[in-house]
Every structure is written in structure tokens, then in C-alpha cells.
Amino acid sequence: MPITVAHSKPTLDPDVRLDHLRALEAESLHILREVAADFERPVMLYSIGKDSSVMLRLAEKAFHPGPIPFPLLHVDTTYKFREMIQFRDETARAVGARLIVHTNQEAIGEGTQPFTVGTQRCCGLLKTKALLDALQAGRFDAALGGARRDEERSRAKERIFSVRDANGQWDPKRQRPELWHLLNARLRPGESIRVFPLSNWTEIDVWQYIHLERIPIVPMYFAKPREVIVRGHSLLLPEQPFVTPMPGDEVQIVMCRMRSLGCSPCTGAIRSDADTVPKIIEELIATRQSERQLRVIDHDQDGSMEIKKREGYF
Amino acid sequence: MSGLLRICTAGSVDDGKSTLIGRMLHDSQAVYEDQIHSVRTASKNRGAGPIDFSLFTDGLKAEREQGITIDVAYRYFATARRKFILADTPGHEQYTRNMATGASTADLAVLLVDATQGVRPQSRRHARIARLLGIDDFVLAINKMDLVDFSRDVYESIRREFGGILAGARHHAIPLSALQGDNVMTVSPRTPWFAGPSLLEHLETVEVTRHLTSLPFRFPVQLVSRPDHQFRGYAGQIASGIVRVGDRVTAWPSGRSARVKRIVTYDGDLDLAFAPMSVTLTLDDEIDISRGDQLSNAAEPPPHAGSRFQAEVVWMDERGADPSRVYLLKHTTRTVTAEVSRGLALNQIGTVTISATRPLVFDRYDTNRTTGSFILIDPATCFTAGAGMIAGLGEGDRTDPDTPLGTAVRLARLAREAPSEAEATEAVAHALEALLK
Numbered sequence: 092m093p094i095t096v097a098h099s100k101p102t103l104d105p106d107v108r109l110d111h112l113r114a115l116e117a118e119s120l121h122i123l124r125e126v127a128a129d130f131e132r133p134v135m136l137y138s139i140g141k142d143s144s145v146m147l148r149l150a151e152k153a154f155h156p157g158p159i160p161f162p163l164l165h166v167d168t169t170y171k172f173r174e175m176i177q178f179r180d181e182t183a184r185a186v187g188a189r190l191i192v193h194t195n196q197e198a199i200g201e202g203t204q205p206f207t208v209g210t211q212r213c214c215g216l217l218k219t220k221a222l223l224d225a226l227q228a229g230r231f232d233a234a235l236g237g238a239r240r241d242e243e244r245s246r247a248k249e250r251i252f253s254v255r256d257a258n259g260q261w262d263p264k265r266q267r268p269e270l271w272h273l274l275n276a277r278l279r280p281g282e283s284i285r286v287f288p289l290s291n292w293t294e295i296d297v298w299q300y301i302h303l304e305r306i307p308i309v310p311m312y313f314a315k316p317r318e319v320i321v322r323g324h325s326l327l328l329p330e331q332p333f334v335t336p337m338p339g340d341e342v343q344i345v346m347c348r349m350r351s352l353g354c355s356p357c358t359g360a361i362r363s364d365a366d367t368v369p370k371i372i373e374e375l376i377a378t379r380q381s382e383r384q385l386r387v388i389d390h391d392q393d394g395s396m397e398i399k400k401r402e403g404y405f
Numbered sequence: 406m407s408g409l410l411r412i413c414t415a416g417s418v419d420d421g422k423s424t425l426i427g428r429m430l431h432d433s434q435a436v437y438e439d440q441i442h443s444v445r446t447a448s449k450n451r452g453a454g455p456i457d458f459s460l461f462t463d464g465l466k467a468e469r470e471q472g473i474t475i476d477v478a479y480r481y482f483a484t485a486r487r488k489f490i491l492a493d494t495p496g497h498e499q500y501t502r503n504m505a506t507g508a509s510t511a512d513l514a515v516l517l518v519d520a521t522q523g524v525r526p527q528s529r530r531h532a533r534i535a536r537l538l539g540i541d542d543f544v545l546a547i548n549k550m551d552l553v554d555f556s557r558d559v560y561e562s563i564r565r566e567f568g569g570i571l572a573g574a575r576h577h578a579i580p581l582s583a584l585q586g587d588n589v590m591t592v593s594p595r596t597p598w599f600a601g602p603s604l605l606e607h608l609e610t611v612e613v614t615r616h617l618t619s620l621p622f623r624f625p626v627q628l629v630s631r632p633d634h635q636f637r638g639y640a641g642q643i644a645s646g647i648v649r650v651g652d653r654v655t656a657w658p659s660g661r662s663a664r665v666k667r668i669v670t671y672d673g674d675l676d677l678a679f680a681p682m683s684v685t686l687t688l689d690d691e692i693d694i695s696r697g698d699q700l701s702n703a704a705e706p707p708p709h710a711g712s713r714f715q716a717e718v719v720w721m722d723e724r725g726a727d728p729s730r731v732y733l734l735k736h737t738t739r740t741v742t743a744e745v746s747r748g749l750a751l752n753q754i755g756t757v758t759i760s761a762t763r764p765l766v767f768d769r770y771d772t773n774r775t776t777g778s779f780i781l782i783d784p785a786t787c788f789t790a791g792a793g794m795i796a797g798l799g800e801g802d803r804t805d806p807d808t809p810l811g812t813a814v815r816l817a818r819l820a821r822e823a824p825s826e827a828e829a830t831e832a833v834a835h836a837l838e839a840l841l842k
Binding site: 109110111113114115116117118120121124125127128151152153154155156157158240241244247248254263264266267268269270271272273275277278279282290291293295296 | 408409476477478479480481483488490502503505506509510627628630631632636638640641642669670671672681682683685696721733735736738774775778779780782784786787788789792
């Protein structure tokens with residue numbers, strides 16, 4: 092491989108301070124351990140994406156040589172790519188963690204899908220409501236998520252320990268100050284907390300860490316020739332029965348990959364030759380589009396992530 | 406040079422702080438084209454010129470609509486030389502609370518001053534809060550120089566005035582125009598009298614002297630790891646100093662010692678670990694240690710221990726501090742109940758005597774930010790109501806030699822001051838015998 096990164100232990104010369112990835116890692120381990128110590132029933136949201144993969148590795152590190160002391164929760168909209176589901180099940184087995192899969196069956200039974208009810212309502216039912224129901228069903232008092240502050244501007248103000256009211260909602264104007272590395276885990280009855288151990292990581296940090304640690308990720312992140320539906324500027328991966336060609340679409344073989352993994356009807360691929368992690372990092376450094384640009388749901392109204400977050404979306 | 410620099414920014418309303426940060430993110434390519442596009446559209450709606458850089462940073466809808474910044478926002482950018490985490494703190498509403506939050510983890514503060522306004526009372530207050538939170542490195546960003554014709558006299562007069570305010574701290578003054586980009590990324594031809602470096606060049610190369618590893622070893626225990634009967638380890642993040650296999654460590658507040666047997670990590674055992682690494686330690690002796698206890702190196706100065714101490718407290722809650730109430734106090738990984746000696750109003754800073762129900766193991770904040778800081782939690786609302794920086798033991802409250810803790814501190818000191826291990830053993834044995842008489 093052209094790019095070599097030492098797969099080594101942390102730098103051990105005290106005169107050389109920790110490099111930034113190891114400093115971020117140490118901070119995340121601290122956060123994960125505080126969660127395990129301060130909460131009765133924590134759970135880790137596992138979304139199958141690259142950020143979840145990094146968070147999972149950090150949890151293995153935080154509690155080594157013990158097991159991860161909380162279950163994983165996947166909120167399955169049923170519209171995820173098959174490759175993602177397969178990867179999810181393999182990963183949970185490999186790590187030895189208990190996996191809880193929750194779906195809003197009632198909404199699925201009523202035929203909820205983005206093309207019929209619109210993306211806002213679809214996300215509201217299949218992600219936000221499903222998540223809140225799953226947290227309630229498991230009586231979880233803390234939910235760990237892989238969101239990063241660099242992803243979207245309303246997330247830049249999110250705390251590491253972010254309190255939700257009894258309805259699972261976020262009030263950005265009533266956030267607790269968070270100083271030093273002192274995390275306030277106290278909750279009033281009915282309140283719960285979302286915890287973001289990757290708050291200070293950027294997209295590039297996540298990829299560099301995946302490379303450094305050789306963390307397995309869903310193969311859809313890597314470029315290869317794929318059959319795609321070209322619809323306007325979007326490249327959609329066919330996924331029966333949700334994503335199929337419509338009149339006016341073109342079906343082509345395109346060298347492409349996914350930069351971010353979501354639901355198959357709402358997540359596009361990008362044209363790319365990046366078939367290794369170092370090539371993905373190079374591509375990211377050169378690129379001028381943010382990763383959420385391909386996520387239809389962030390752009391359905393002004394401040395749309397903030398509104399979803401207030402309602403309880405991760 | 407460290408690969409990661411944590412910065413906080415401070416300035417009064419309209420000093421152009423959001424514009425400066427937006428400019429740095431934009432020019433260092435930390436914002437993407439689609440974000441620029443949405444900001445361009447929004448700028449047109451607000452009639453703020455071709456591109457309103459402050460829209461990159463104002464994250465909440467209410468902020469964009471009112472053109473103000475409400476809450477601390479964290480920004481990330483990197484150059485080939487360094488990675489930056491920037492805490493952007495608003496200049497008006499709740500600014501003391503927000504600035505204290507941003508400054509609490511920062512290595513360096515960028516203080517913005519409007520060249521057309523000069524040093525205002527708020528600027529002094531920002532500088533004071535940053536100093537109080539332990540920041541020793543400053544950039545004085547004298548902004549809107551384009552509005553004073555890049556006057557060297559204006560720059561020099563503000564620089565001189567701030568020199569007095571920041572006495573004892575290192576600072577670099579830069580004349581700039583955030584709006585037009587002068588001296589932000591590169592040195593501007595419009596300030597030929599300014600030798601540089603530009604703001605970004607300075608941030609890339611500045612050496613901040615926060616040598617965590619040269620301080621005594623401090624290890625607040627987060628978790629006791631007992632996956633099976635064979636293994637008992639203490640997981641935590643090293644707050645300061647270095648630990649090696651074989652080091653004799655003392656557990657506080659019990660004062661009992663043991664040697665480090667292993668430094669365990671997922672990536673294999675280490676011979677040595679240092680701050681701020683997160684590791685798991687095992688000891689050669691089964692001493693009783695639980696979450697909230699602290700390990701120090703028996704050969705280094707021990708931490709202070711006590712349940713009464715003086716602290717500078719920043720009050721952050723609408724409901725003021727009340728000496729008749731009991732608060733929860735979180736210090737490192739230990740939470741205790743505590744009382745405050747005096748009232749404080751929202752955004753007020755004052756010296757307070759803290760009386761805790763259980764002893765804490767701490768250092769002064771000016772020597773160790775992690776073991777010298779705490780938060781006060783209102784038990785009714787669970788809000789983080791106060792932030793404290795320990796200034797020292799309370800008057801007349803030196804560790805009492807007649808308490809078990811005071812005895813432990815004294816024994817540890819005897820052991821440490823002895824010239825050899827044999828003599829240390831002997832000194833401790835004598836002291837114990839004297840105690841038991």
C-alpha cells in the first residue's frame with residue numbers, strides 16, 4: 092500500500108505529547124467509562140455506519156479486558172441496505188455484544204415509506220418515534236450515539252451529556268454548561284440523556300482512526316463498479332423493492348461508493364475511485380462537499396436537523 | 406509541538422468574532438461548498454453582503470434570525486501542521502458562564518477588540534475570566550483595522566493597554582480585518598509596519614506550555630474492572646504525570662500503597678503511560694480502591710486532602726448560590742454533597758469556602774486543572790449551577806493529623822522524605838507505633 096501508517100501502540104515518549112487521534116481516543120474512553128459508572132441502564136445506538144464502528148471499537152477499548160457493559164440498539168427502518176444488516180449481525184457476533192433491533196411495526200404495517208408520506212414524516216415515524224419507543228421499552232436512562240459536532244451546525248452546540256425531557260425532546264436554550272471533563276449525569280424523574288463520545292472528532296479523524304486501527308466497515312463505503320439508477324444529479328443503488336428505476340431514470344454501471352449510510356431510498360452514492368481507506372482520506376481532503384449533502388432529510392426545510400433533534404431524533 | 410490545539414474566543418457583541426471564525430473556517434477549507442451555498446442564500450435573505458461569515462457559526466435558528474450567538478459552539482479545522490478545536494463563546498447573553506465553559510478546556514484564548522472602540526470594560530472582564538480559568542497564552546486580535554485606515558497608532562495604543570491587563574501571560578497582538586481577511590491567514594500588505602505572524606501562522610506554531618507530563622502523577626479511578634476472579638484493575642484517565650510498571654503508588658483517601666503490576670490496554674500492556682492517556686492499572690497488592698479514589702506516585706508530592714477548602718466559583722444558574730442549601734459537588738470521578746459559604750448571583754464570580762460532607766483529594770487549580778476543578782449541581786433541577794477552581798485549604802482547616810486521612814498524609818510524607826526505602830519503612834513503622842501508644 093502506498094500510504095503507511097504505523098499500527099502501533101500510542102507514542103510512549105513523554106516529551107512528545109499524544110498525537111491528536113490518541114488524545115481524542117483517550118477523551119472518548121473517559122466518556123464511555125463515565126457512562127458505565129454513572130448510569131443504571133445505558134445502551135449504545137448502533138447505526139452500522141463508520142461512526143458507530145469507531146464508537147464500538149472505543150467501547151471495546153474502554154472496558155478491556157472486560158466485556159462491553161451495555162447492549163447495542165439498532166433502530167431498523169426496514170429500508171436499510173441488505174449489506175448493512177448483514178454487517179450489523181456479523182459485527183455484534185464478533186464483538187460479543189447483545190444486539191437489540193427495534194422497528195416501528197405499526198408504521199410499517201400502515202405502509203409508511205418516504206415516497207408516500209414524505210421524508211419528514213417517514214423519519215419522524217421510523218427513526219424518531221421508533222427510537223423513543225425503544226428507549227422507553229428498555230427503560231434506558233442513557234443512550235450513546237456516534238454523532239459528531241462537525242456534522243451539522245446545530246450539532247456544534249450539542250453537549251457531550253445532552254439531557255432530554257420526559258418526551259425525549261431537546262431544548263437547545265436550556266442546556267447545562269459543560270466544563271473541563273466533568274460530566275453531570277444527574278437526571279430528574281422522566282429525563283434521559285444522550286451521550287456523544289465522538290463529539291470532538293471530525294470526519295477525517297474517524298477515517299484516520301479506522302485506518303490506524305484497521306476497524307472493519309461496511310464494504311459499501313469502498314468504490315467499485317456498481318449498477319446504479321441515475322436520477323437527476325443523484326446516484327441511487329437499486330434495492331428491491333424500495334429503489335427501482337422510474338420513467339426518466341437511466342440505469343448505468345458507475346464506479347461509486349457511499350460516503351454516508353442511511354436508508355436506501357434517501358441516500359445517494361458518489362462517483363469515486365476510492366477503494367481503500369487511504370484513498371477515501373485523500374478524497375475527503377480534496378472534496379468540497381459535506382458528507383450530509385447526500386442526505387435528503389437534512390435539506391427538507393431550513394434548520395431541519397435542529398427541528399428533528401428537538402423532537403428527539405439522534 | 407502538540408498536534409492538537411484547543412482555542413477559545415472572546416469578544417464583545419459586534420467585535421466581529423463570528424465573522425473572524427467564519428473566515429478562518431472558510432479560508433482553511435473547513436466548510437464545504439454546499440454549506441457555503443446555503444450561507445450565500447441566507448446572506449441574501451438578510452442583506453448582509455455577498456457572504457456573511459457569521460452564518461457558518463450561528464447554529465441555531467433563533468441565532469440566525471436574531472443575528473446573535475446564544476450558546477458555546479465547537480468548531481473544528483486543521484492545517485497541515487496542526488488540528489484545532491475552537492470553542493466559540495458568545496459575547497453578550499450569559500457570556501460569563503459561556504466563556505468559563507469555553508475557556509475551561511482551552512490552551513489559548515483569542516480576545517477580540519474592535520479597533521474603532523478600543524479596550525472596553527467587557528474586554529477586561531473576558532481577559533480576567535480567561536486568566537481565572539488558567540489560560541496563560543493569548544492572542545489579542547485587534548479587528549476592524551480597515552475602519553481605522555490600518556493605523557499603527559491605534560494598534561499600539563490597544564496593545565499597550567492590554568499588556569497591563571494580561572500581565573504575567575504571554576500574548577501576541579495582531580492587527581486584522583476579519584471581514585476583508587487582512588492578517589487572518591497571511592500577513593497583509595496593508596499593515597507593512599506589522600512583522601507578523603498572521604493569526605493562523607501564529608496558531609499553527611505557538612508553543613503552549615501545558616506540560617501535563619511534568620506534573621506529579623494523578624489518577625482518579627473511574628471504574629474498578631473485575632471481569633473474572635483473576636483480574637482486578639482500576640480504569641481511569643491519567644490527569645497528570647507519568648506512571649511506570651513497578652512504581653509505588655498511594656491510593657487516596659486511604660493512604661495505602663502498592664506497586665503498579667501492569668498497565669493494561671486493549672492494544673497490549675505498556676511499560677509506561679502518561680497524561681492524558683486512558684488506561685487500566687493493576688497493583689501487586691489487594692488494597693481497597695473504588696471509583697472516586699485517586700492514585701498518586703508515592704515518590705512524588707502527594708495531593709491535598711480535606712473537606713473544607715477555598716475556591717473561586719463562577720455561578721451559572723438563574724437561581725443564585727444559597728448558603729442554606731446543599732449542593733452536589735462533582736470533583737474528578739467523585740460526587741459528594743457540599744455547602745457554600747456565601748451567596749452568588751448568576752454570572753457572578755467569587756471566593757467561596759466549600760464544606761463537603763466527605764473529604765476530597767485535590768490539587769490547587771493553578772497547578773492542576775483536572776484535580777483542581779469541580780462543578781456544583783443543584784439537586785432539585787440537576788442543573789450544573791456552579792464551576793469551581795480550588796485555591797487552597799480553608800483557613801484553619803489544614804488536614805487534621807488526628808483523622809485517619811491526616812495520618813495517612815503524614816505517613817506518606819514521612820515515607821517520601823526518607824532517603825532510602827529501608828529508612829522509609831522504618832520511619833513509617835515508628836510513626837505507627839507512636840500512634841498506637
